[in-house]
Structures are given as structure tokens and as C-alpha cells.
Amino acid sequence: MLDLKYRRPYWRETRTLMLRFIAPGAVLVLGTLLFWEKISAFSFIGFPLGYFLLMHGFIILGIVVMAWHGVAQGRIDRRHGIHGDE
Amino acid sequence: MTLHTQYRRANPRLGIYFSIFAAIVIGLIFFLLIIEQLGADELSIRFVMIGSVLGLFALIAVLAFTLDVTDFFVVGHRVPAFFNGLGLSVTALGSVGALSLTGIFFHGGFDALPLAMGLMAGMVLMGLLIAPYFSKFGAYTVPGYLGGRFNSRVLRFTFAFLVILPCFIFLLAEIQIGSALLGMVIDRSPDVAIKAFTGLVAFMIVWGGARGLIWTNGAQGIVSLIAILVLPVIAAVLLTNLPVPQITYGTLLDDLSRLESEYGLRPITAQSGNIGELLEMGARNLEKPYLQAFGSIDRIEFILIIATLMAGISAAPHMLVRLSTASGVSEIRRGVGWGALFLGLILLTIPVIAVFVRYSIFDKWVGLTPDQLPQILDMFTRAGFINVDQNTDNLSIADLEISREAALLLFPAVHDFPEIFTHLVVAGMIAMALAAASAHLMAMSTMVTLDIGSIGEEDIGHNLRQTVIVRVLMVIFGGLAGWGVLSWRIDPLELFVYGLQLTSAIGFPVMILSIWWKRFNHWGALAGMISGFTVTLGYMVSVKMGYAPELLGLDHRLAAIFGLPAGFAAAIFVSLLTPAPGTEQIELVRDMRIPGGETLYDRTMRFARLKAQRTQNRK
Numbered sequence: 001m002l003d004l005k006y007r008r009p010y011w012r013e014t015r016t017l018m019l020r021f022i023a024p025g026a027v028l029v030l031g032t033l034l035f036w037e038k039i040s041a042f043s044f045i046g047f048p049l050g051y052f053l054l055m056h057g058f059i060i061l062g063i064v065v066m067a068w069h070g071v072a073q074g075r076i077d078r079r080h081g082i083h084g085d086e
Numbered sequence: 087m088t089l090h091t092q093y094r095r096a097n098p099r100l101g102i103y104f105s106i107f108a109a110i111v112i113g114l115i116f117f118l119l120i121i122e123q124l125g126a127d128e129l130s131i132r133f134v135m136i137g138s139v140l141g142l143f144a145l146i147a148v149l150a151f152t153l154d155v156t157d158f159f160v161v162g163h164r165v166p167a168f169f170n171g172l173g174l175s176v177t178a179l180g181s182v183g184a185l186s187l188t189g190i191f192f193h194g195g196f197d198a199l200p201l202a203m204g205l206m207a208g209m210v211l212m213g214l215l216i217a218p219y220f221s222k223f224g225a226y227t228v229p230g231y232l233g234g235r236f237n238s239r240v241l242r243f244t245f246a247f248l249v250i251l252p253c254f255i256f257l258l259a260e261i262q263i264g265s266a267l268l269g270m271v272i273d274r275s276p277d278v279a280i281k282a283f284t285g286l287v288a289f290m291i292v293w294g295g296a297r298g299l300i301w302t303n304g305a306q307g308i309v310s311l312i313a314i315l316v317l318p319v320i321a322a323v324l325l326t327n328l329p330v331p332q333i334t335y336g337t338l339l340d341d342l343s344r345l346e347s348e349y350g351l352r353p354i355t356a357q358s359g360n361i362g363e364l365l366e367m368g369a370r371n372l373e374k375p376y377l378q379a380f381g382s383i384d385r386i387e388f389i390l391i392i393a394t395l396m397a398g399i400s401a402a403p404h405m406l407v408r409l410s411t412a413s414g415v416s417e418i419r420r421g422v423g424w425g426a427l428f429l430g431l432i433l434l435t436i437p438v439i440a441v442f443v444r445y446s447i448f449d450k451w452v453g454l455t456p457d458q459l460p461q462i463l464d465m466f467t468r469a470g471f472i473n474v475d476q477n478t479d480n481l482s483i484a485d486l487e488i489s490r491e492a493a494l495l496l497f498p499a500v501h502d503f504p505e506i507f508t509h510l511v512v513a514g515m516i517a518m519a520l521a522a523a524s525a526h527l528m529a530m531s532t533m534v535t536l537d538i539g540s541i542g543e544e545d546i547g548h549n550l551r552q553t554v555i556v557r558v559l560m561v562i563f564g565g566l567a568g569w570g571v572l573s574w575r576i577d578p579l580e581l582f583v584y585g586l587q588l589t590s591a592i593g594f595p596v597m598i599l600s601i602w603w604k605r606f607n608h609w610g611a612l613a614g615m616i617s618g619f620t621v622t623l624g625y626m627v628s629v630k631m632g633y634a635p636e637l638l639g640l641d642h643r644l645a646a647i648f649g650l651p652a653g654f655a656a657a658i659f660v661s662l663l664t665p666a667p668g669t670e671q672i673e674l675v676r677d678m679r680i681p682g683g684e685t686l687y688d689r690t691m692r693f694a695r696l697k698a699q700r701t702q703n704r705k
Contacts, residue, residue, distance in 0.1 A: 007676055007679070007680065010679075010680070011679055014679070015602075018214050018215065021214060022211075022214060025207060025210070029203070029389070029392065030389075033385050033388065033389065036379070036385070040379065043336075044336075045333070045334070045336045045337070046334075046335075046336025046337040046338070046339055046340065047336035047339065048339075048377060048379075050379065051196060051199075051377065051379075052336070054199050054203065055199060055202070055434070055437065056332075056333070056434065058203050058206065058207075059202070059203070059206050059430045059433055059434055060430065060434075062206045062207065062209070062210045062426055062430055063426050063427050063430045065210055065214075066209075066210055066213050066214075066422060066423040066426040066427075067423055067427075069213070069214060069419075070416075070419045070420060070423050073218075073419060074416055074419075077416070077681055077682075082680055082681055082682045083416060083681065083682060
């Protein structure tokens with residue numbers, strides 16, 4: 001098991017990583033809703049921009065966040081020598 | 087330092103088995119397509135398609151039979167990420183989610199967005215905040231996790247007791263929609279269909295428990311993905327000449343808006359606090375233009391719907407319990423990643439289906455006479471999914487009443503696809519209902535056996551007797567749910583939303599704090615879950631029954647908006663007022679946060695077993 005003194009930095013990195021990956025979704029939703037009137041004037045490949053951002057933007061962001069977070073967290077785990085696969 | 091997991095590797099031939107399954111299903115579709123063109127009648131094609139798919143599920147369920155206790159509860163901790171992801175995405179939505187969401191996109195257009203976003207956000211939040219740590223703990227049930235984490239049997243019992251209610255509500259919803267579909271296929275009275283469907287649900291898991299659940303869910307996931315994802319691509323090429331409809335259906339939206347205003351659809355007047363109208367069931371006409379934003383909900387409610395659904399999905403016990411079946415923490419991260427991918431694909435395709443059906447109804451059906459409509463619609467009319475006014479020579483939008491659940495089912499018919507594709511969609515939706523219902527039934531029976539029934543037993547692992555009890559309970563609860571559906575007909579989507587509100591208020595504050603806050607103790611957990619549950623259920627029941635007015639104009643279907651803060655506040659205050667947890671518990675949290683190695687649950691069991699052995703030797 002990892003020593004206590006190495007656990008703290010590991011957990012700090014994990015927590016920052018988590019926050020960094022939750023923030024974009026919140027920003028996307030709140031930003032789009034806040035500037036709805038301005039945004040909905042534009043359209044993008046046939047969609048109203050607001051609809052596109054909330055529908056495609058949010059869901060694709062979710063998929064990307066999960067994939068990217070998995071890779072980044074794996075890198076942290078490996079650096080601390082506690083990756084479950086090895 | 088390397089840490090090895092003690093578990094067996096997954097069967098390397100699994101991928102081949104499921105490829106064979108997918109090949110059989112695709113082969114069957116092509117075979118029936120040929121037979122249909124050669125002039126076979128609709129009834130036999132319907133029976134062969136749905137019967138053989140259900141038969142294959144049943145075969146997998148029987149083959150998953152096991153006498154091994156670890157296999158029965160957690161599939162020996164060796165399910166590959168792909169299959170966990172497939173199961174997660176299918177159970178997150180369920181047939182209720184898929185059918186009603188398409189219907190709400192079809193009827194409500196833009197206003198359905200927060201429902202889709204809430205489901206997706208829930209999956210992501212579960213992957214980031216809860217899943218890896220829960221799976222490192224390795225408990226067989228969610229109450230088992232809380233009981234072990236706080237070393238408290240009372241907590242374990244209370245949580246199981248509270249969370250049974252939403253599980254049962256989900257089960258009722260899925261059985262209701264599944265039996266409605268099955269009843270349409272076998273063309274019998276609803277009573278027969280409900281009994282048959284409930285029997286099927288119990289059959290899927292009674293042989294192999296979690297093992298049966300995971301492998302049948304894999305197969306059901308494949309069928310429902312084929313049913314949802316393939317047809318829109320074909321339709322898109324026909325309608326817009328572009329593949330990948332998920333990105334390109336925007337080109338159709340201009341034409342759709344033009345048709346809508348041509349046929350007299352006017353923007354509905356915006357009213358806030360009208361989620362009820364959005365979720366409304368029953369056959370109804372098209373009223374609202376697709377792109378009108380914030381028609382029946384306002385922006386605040388938009389965010390509140392996302393928040394409650396998100397919390398509900400990420401703390402749902404029937405989803406979390408699946409996570410214990412993975413072989414390690416990085417495997418579960420990958421699993422939830424697959425889950426997010428599949429769920430995202432389905433959620434991106436659902437509005438495509440809604441828009442295409444809407445467009446094609448305007449484009450193809452309006453102006454026909456009722457007998458020019460496809461024959462297959464008779465099946466939907468008999469089952470009450472749609473209602474066509476027969477006394478008109480010139481169909482208008484007002485003559486077509488389309489219920490919320492029918493939008494997805496109509497997709498092949500409205501594009502004049504061969505009838506086999508309609509049956510494929512029905513089969514996919516029955517598969518999804520089976521997958522979700524069996525997950526709820528499994529979660530319920532396991533919780534009652536291990537967390538309520540086994541209280542007081544020495545906790546040194548699980549035995550064969552418990553697997554027998556779980557099997558018996560599956561049949562009992564299945565029967566109870568079937569009886570419930572027979573007695574009360576409540577809108578399945580309404581039940582689904584109630585269930586999510588309850589799981590979010592009971593589970594979310596406790597799960598989040600138990601992982602991310604070390605000062606959290608079992609008094610806080612107890613207070614958090616009880617106050618979340620009481621506030622949510624209290625608001626829901628009192629407003630629904632009319633005993634109390636709506637607070638801040640919020641619908642009773644969003645009760646968790648009060649339950650979630652109440653749960654968090656009670657959990658935090660009570661924790662701070664009572665003594666801090668001991669070093670043993672703090673150590674447990676620290677271990678839980680580190681991936682790799684033996685799961686904590688197995689470690690506790692091993693120590694307990696060693697201790698019991700030593701006392702026996704001393705005697």
C-alpha cells in the first residue's frame with residue numbers, strides 16, 4: 001500500500017483533475033442559457049446554435065470528458081505506481 | 087511497487103460469443119427481410135423475429151446458471167469494461183427512457199433537451215465522482231458499501247429499507263411498458279402480457295443472478311443498439327443524402343419549420359412550472375413547433391431538471407451495483423467511459439428519430455386517406471399507441487393522435503420500410519425493458535437478502551443459502567410488481583421520474599460525501615439519507631394529493647430540488663455536531679481512494695474469516 005506521505009499529493013492531483021473535468025460542462029450549460037438570446041441568432045450546419053451547443057455540444061463533451069479523464073487519471077496513477085493494471 | 091489483483095481473467099472468447107450473437111440477429115433480420123419480400127404474412131414474421139430474440143436471451147440466461155457464490159453476486163469480479171458499459175447505458179435509459187424521450191422530443195421538441203442532458207450528466211458524474219471508489223470498495227450492494235464504510239449495521243439496514251421504494255417504482259415502470267409492447271406483439275389481453283413479461287424478467291436472472299444479468303444485458307444491449315442506431319442512418323441517406331444523421335439532421339430543420347407553419351402549428355404560450363404538460367401521456371396531436379425554445383419550461387426549470395436527473399442516475403443503486411463486477415478501478419473507469427459513449431450515441435440519435443418522424447408525417451401522411459396508411463399501423467392502433475380518425479378522406483394533423491411511446495415505434499412505418507424493421511424496433515425496446523427491469527429486480531432482491539435479511543449474521547462472506555433466498559425473492563418481487571402493474575396503471579414516465587427523484591435525494595448526498603469528505607460520520611449519513619427521503623417523498627405526496635400548495639411554483643416531479651439540499655445540509659450539520667470518525671474509518675477512506683490491489687470488502691471478509699478460524703482452533 002502507498003505510504004501516507006505519498007497519498008496526500010496523489011489525492012490532491014486526483015481531486016484537481018476531477019474539478020477540472022466537471023467545470024466545462026457547467027460552464028457550457030450556464031453560459032448557453034445566460035446568453036441564449038444572443039446565441040440563438042446564429043445557426044450552425046442547419047441547427048440553431050443554442051440547440052447545437054446544448055444537444056451535441058453537451059453530449060459530445062460528456063463522451064470526451066470520460067475518455068480524456070480516464071487517460072489523465074491513468075497517467076497520475078502510473079506516476080504514483082498504483083495503477084491497477086500493472 | 088506493483089499490486090496484483092487476485093481475480094481470474096475474463097473469458098477471452100467472450101467477444102467471439104457476442105459477435106456470434108450479433109451475427110445471428112443480423113442474419114435473422116436479413117432472412118426475414120427476404121421472406122417478407124417473398125410474401126410471408128406479417129404475423130409469422132412478427133412472431134419469428136421477436137420470439138427468436140427472446141429465445142436467445144432466455145438461452146443465455148439458462149447458460150449463465152451458476153452455483154458459485156461470487157459468480158452469483160458479482161460475476162467473480164471479471165466483467166470486461168465493454169459489457170459493463172453496454173449494460174450501464176441500457177439500464178440508465180431503460181425502455182421507458184428511450185420510448186418516452188423520443189416521444190417528448192417528438193411532441194415537445196426543444197423542451198425535451200434537459201431530460202437527455204440530465205441522463206448524460208448523471209453518467210459522467212458517476213464515472214468521475216463515485217464509480218472508481220465504489221468499485222475499489224467492492225461491496226456486493228450499495229447499502230453493503232455504506233455499512234462497511236461506516237461500520238454500521240443500522241445504516242446498512244436503513245439505506246436498504248429506504249432505497250427499496252424507488253427500485254420498486256422503477257420496476258413497475260419498466261414492467262408496464264415492457265408488457266404493453268409484449269401485449270401488442272402477442273395480441274392478447276394486458277393481463278396475459280403482464281404475467282408473461284414479469285415471468286420473462288424473473289427468468290433472465292433467476293438462473294445465474296448477476297451473471298445472468300450481465301450477460302443477458304450484453305445481448306439485450308446489442309439488440310437495442312441495432313434497433314435504435316441503424317435505421318436512422320438508412321433514413322438519413324434517403325431523406326438528406328447524407329450519412330451520420332446525428333450531425334446532419336440540421337439540414338432538415340428549415341424544411342420542418344416551414345411545414346410546421348404551413349400546417350398551422352403555432353408556438354405555444356410560455357408558462358412556467360408546467361413540466362406536467364411536457365411529460366403528459368396518452369394519444370395527442372402535434373401542437374408545438376420543434377424548435378420553439380422554453381415553451382413549457384423556463385430556464386430555471388431547465389437547470390433543475392438536469393440537476394435532479396443527474397443526481398438520480400449517478401447514485402442509482404441498480405447502476406452502481408453493476409460496478410462491483412469489474413476487475414479493477416481502471417477497468418471500471420473504462421467501463422463508465424463505454425457507458426457514456428453508448429448512452430451519448432443513443433441520446434444523439436433519439437432527436438434524429440423524432441425529427442424524421444415529424445418531418446415524414448407532414449411530408450408523407452398528411453393528405454392521404456386513412457386506408458392508404460401502412461398496414462402495420464393496425465397493430466399500433468389495437469394496442470392504443472396511435473389513433474387515426476377513420477372518417478376523413480384527407481388526413482390532417484388533427485386526425486392523427488400519436489401517443490408519447492409511439493414516436494420511436496413509428497419510425498420504420500413512416501418511412502415505408504419493410505415491416506420487419508418495425509418488429510426489430512419493437513424487439514429492441516422489449517430487450518431494453520427486460521434489461522432495465524431485470525437490473526432493478528436483481529438489485530432489490532440482493533439488497534433485501536444481504537442488507538435487510540442477513541442482519542445479525544456473522545459477516546464472513548456469503549453462502550449458497552443466500553443465493554437461494556435471492557432467487558426466491560426474485561420470483562416474489564417479480565410477482566408483486568406484476569400484481570402492482572395489474573392493479574394500478576400509472577404513467578411509466580411519471581414513475582421513472584419519481585424513482586429518479588427519490589434515488590437522488592436518498593443516495594446522492596451520502597455517496598458523494600462518503601467518498602470526498604473524510605470528516606463524514608455515520609450519524610451524518612443516517613441524517614442525510616432520512617431527511618432527503620422524507621423531504622422528497624413528503625413534497626411529492628403532499629403536492630400530488632393536493633394537501634399542500636407548490637413551493638416556489640415547483641412541480642412535485644422535481645421534489646428532489648428540496649430533498650437534495652435537505653440531505654446535504656442534514657448530513658453535514660449532524661456530522662459536524664457528532665464526534666469525528668475514528669482512525670480506522672479514516673484509514674478505510676484513504677485505502678478506498680487508492681486504486682489497485684484487493685478490494686476492501688474482500689479484505690474485510692478475509693480478515694473476518696481468519697479471525698473466526700483462529701477462535702475455532704483455540705477451542
